[in-house]
Amino acid sequence: LILPAGGSKHPASLKTLQENKHYLQMQGKEVYKHAVRRMKEAIEICLKEAKLTEKDISWLIPHQANERIIDAIAKRFAHLDKEKIFKEVVYKFGNTSASSVVLALDILKKEKRIKPKEKILLTVFGAGFTWGAAVLENN
Known part of the structure; x- marks a missing residue:
């Protein structure tokens, strides 16, 4: 994602406005x-690092940018029922950026869908091209 103009390197000008350089690309x-x-x-x-395998995971909560990305990540977890690969945030709210996995976890906890001792794998990708993953165990 880039914004070609408007900062100190390429200040706003008539030319940058006419060239539509003030829109995210x-x-x-x-x-x-x-x-x-x-x-x-x-x-x-x-x-x-957690000394786990895919089979140890009960829930997959990937970043909720769009369904294509979720499906690509989910292929590795074919053993999980489809309802254990959480997609509801993107359907209900769209791309909520960095908050998507936290919203997903909150929904699952409030609805008591995660059972005790189940392991939840979170994976994210976001602003600045950062990424990560974590495993949580429900108490």
Whole structure:
């Protein structure tokens, strides 16, 4: 994601306005590929560090940017029932950015859908091309 003009390097001018340089631009396919690749890497590292496998995971809560990204991440967790791969945030609210996995976890906890001792894998991708993953165990 870039905003080509409007900052100190390329201040606003008649030329930058006429060239539509004050609108966010995104190379969607590249962002998609990068997000999927990096979240998969984060999952691998997270599971390895936690000494777990995909089969130990009860819930997958990926970043809720769009369904295509969620589905690409979910392929690795074919053993999970589809309702255990949480997608509801993107359906209910759209892309809520960094808050998507927290909203998802809140919904699941409030609705008491997560059972005690179940392991929940969170994976995220966001602003500044940052990514990560974490495993939580429900108490």
